[in-house]
Amino acid sequence: MSEDRTFDVVIIGGGINGTAIARDAAGRGLSVLLCEKNDIASATSSASTKLIHGGLRYLEHYEFRLVREALAEREVLLRTAPHIVSPLRFVLPHDKSQRPAWMIRMGLFLYDRLGGKISLPKSHQVRFSGHPLGKALKKDFTKGFAYSDCWVDDARFAVLNAVDAAAQGGLVLTRTKVTGLTALPGDGLWQVDIKEQGTGQVGQAFARVIVNAAGPWVDPIESMIAPGFGDYTLRLVKGSHIVVPRLYDGAHAYILQNTDHRIVFAIPYEKDYTLIGTTEVEYDGDPAQAQIAPEETQYLCDAVNRFFKEQIKPKDVVWSFSGVRPLVYAGNEEADEVSRDYILDFERHEGLPVLSVYSGKITTSRHLAEEAVNRLEEVFDELSEPWTENEPLPGGDLNTADYKTFFKTFRQEYNWLPEDTAKRYARNYGSRARGIVKSARNTGDLGVDCGDGVFEAELVYLIKCEWARSVEDVIWRRTKLGLHITDETRQNIETVMAKYLDEDIRETSFG
Numbered sequence: 001m002s003e004d005r006t007f008d009v010v011i012i013g014g015g016i017n018g019t020a021i022a023r024d025a026a027g028r029g030l031s032v033l034l035c036e037k038n039d040i041a042s043a044t045s046s047a048s049t050k051l052i053h054g055g056l057r058y059l060e061h062y063e064f065r066l067v068r069e070a071l072a073e074r075e076v077l078l079r080t081a082p083h084i085v086s087p088l089r090f091v092l093p094h095d096k097s098q099r100p101a102w103m104i105r106m107g108l109f110l111y112d113r114l115g116g117k118i119s120l121p122k123s124h125q126v127r128f129s130g131h132p133l134g135k136a137l138k139k140d141f142t143k144g145f146a147y148s149d150c151w152v153d154d155a156r157f158a159v160l161n162a163v164d165a166a167a168q169g170g171l172v173l174t175r176t177k178v179t180g181l182t183a184l185p186g187d188g189l190w191q192v193d194i195k196e197q198g199t200g201q202v203g204q205a206f207a208r209v210i211v212n213a214a215g216p217w218v219d220p221i222e223s224m225i226a227p228g229f230g231d232y233t234l235r236l237v238k239g240s241h242i243v244v245p246r247l248y249d250g251a252h253a254y255i256l257q258n259t260d261h262r263i264v265f266a267i268p269y270e271k272d273y274t275l276i277g278t279t280e281v282e283y284d285g286d287p288a289q290a291q292i293a294p295e296e297t298q299y300l301c302d303a304v305n306r307f308f309k310e311q312i313k314p315k316d317v318v319w320s321f322s323g324v325r326p327l328v329y330a331g332n333e334e335a336d337e338v339s340r341d342y343i344l345d346f347e348r349h350e351g352l353p354v355l356s357v358y359s360g361k362i363t364t365s366r367h368l369a370e371e372a373v374n375r376l377e378e379v380f381d382e383l384s385e386p387w388t389e390n391e392p393l394p395g396g397d398l399n400t401a402d403y404k405t406f407f408k409t410f411r412q413e414y415n416w417l418p419e420d421t422a423k424r425y426a427r428n429y430g431s432r433a434r435g436i437v438k439s440a441r442n443t444g445d446l447g448v449d450c451g452d453g454v455f456e457a458e459l460v461y462l463i464k465c466e467w468a469r470s471v472e473d474v475i476w477r478r479t480k481l482g483l484h485i486t487d488e489t490r491q492n493i494e495t496v497m498a499k500y501l502d503e504d505i506r507e508t509s510f511g
């Protein structure tokens with residue numbers, strides 16, 4: 001920690017909301033400390049369906065403002081993070097058991113227009129007979145609709161926000177838990193007790209404002225301030241996904257209306273796989289321990305089997321993950337009817353300000369962050385203007401017309417990189433991939449070859465510039481190599497990382 005341990009803002013939680021607020025606030029001239037008790041995006045923000053979407057079904061709940069804001073953000077993120085956000089075409093198979101076709105057509109008409117000017121293809125009806133979009137579906141499904149949304153690497157989205165927060169002068173501490181909050185009204189400061197998870201070392205920082213962005217842990221943080229503090233209560237809902245070997249050909253996704261009126265997505269994932277989710281189950285356990293239950297796996301298999309020719313069974317599942325949605329408690333609605341809109345609750349305790357973030361979506365996190373920092377104008381009168389709408393996230397400054405052109409150029413520059421590694425570097429790191437490869441002329445220049453296209457240079461970058469501290473940080477959050485590598489490669493990664501973690505080579509900015 002820096003010598004001066006007093007910050008304008010201490011942010012608790014390194015999920016998408018905390019990291020986006022840290023980025024925005026640091027770029028607007030505030031001194032920022034972000035504390036994350038585990039790894040960046042180790043909780044809900046790496047367990048989402050990974051869609052940047054308006055949420056077609058929220059139209060049914062008349063959530064027009066949320067859908068409009070989310071659709072507008074889709075365009076912002078396509079522009080500012082073109083390496084980790086990409087357009088995705090959705091196919092909605094339709095039959096008589098569902099809402100009438102005219103209603104869906106009307107919903108899609110609105111969906112194409114609510115967000116203002118969009119760069120993505122508009123929706124249309126599809127007859128499946130002889131059409132590639134219908135090839136994987138059972139014969140009972142003869143028609144449907146196609147519409148556009150986007151896909152994001154959720155964990156990398158949070159990491160890149162943290163990287164930019166640090167580049168703007170913020171201090172990001174991972175594996176650092178906030179264990180206590182004490183108001184010191186005489187000094188106009190919060191005392192923040194922190195504990196480093198690995199070493200057990202404890203310390204203190206001081207803040208003018210606390211931002212509680214602890215996701216599913218927002219309530220426990222509020223209790224740390226004072227019993228009963230905070231105007232809202234969370235309702236935790238577990239959502240699980242399964243990953244199976246690729247179910248169908250094509251780059252499109254399916255949105256499947258289940259018999260219980262819930263929606264299940266089937267999305268192309270990591271080249272060789274299909275991601276299927278999600279379930280929704282009320283949850284009262286520790287959010288960090290959320291895991292898929294056998295009946296959830298069966299539910300997702302059944303949902304898919306109703307539509308696809310290719311049938312799947314629980315034994316086909318190669319990976320699964322679960323996350324906990326921190327929704328705002330508002331009565332006894334069904335979980336899928338609870339609003340996904342966020343609430344920013346600005347309150348004071350003993351005169352000292354606290355801003356708590358309830359709920360939200362990956363999609364609207366940039367907008368949420370901007371609004372959160374705007375709320376701090378009440379405390380800091382010299383805040384600079386909002387800035388993130390047009391500023392690329394790290395690696396997003398591709399300087400080409402589109403991602404395809406960027407990849408083509410990158411591939412030509414480093415034509416000796418194995419094809420899959422080049423693809424992975426370009427997608428994960430965008431323009432910063434050049435900073436990993438630097439002046440290397442062959443794979444030998446990238447250091448130890450760990451296997452499966454993983455080289456020492458990438459690991460050094462991830463440790464130095466993206467707070468990677470364990471193999472899991474690398475293979476499940478900074479990348480999804482976990483799905484592709486052998487045990488031997490994993491062991492080699494661990495060995496190489498250990499060498500660097502012994503030295504302290506952390507950097508907060510990337511040269």
Ligand code: FAD
Nearest residue numbers: 013015016017037043044045049051178215239360362363
């Ligand atoms: P989190 O990511 O949970 O971050 C909170 C962080 O706080 C955690 O990392 C935790 O370790 C840390 N923390 C807690 N206590 C402390 C402490 N004492 N000290 C330090 N750190 C602490 N949104 C979309 O836009 N698109 C989707 O497709 C989508 N799909 C979803 C699917 C599922 C199944 C779920 C569950 C959610 C989905 N969402 C989606 C919503 C989205 O994932 C969440 O709104 C978002 O990730 C919440 O981010 P967060 O930063 O608030 O919480």
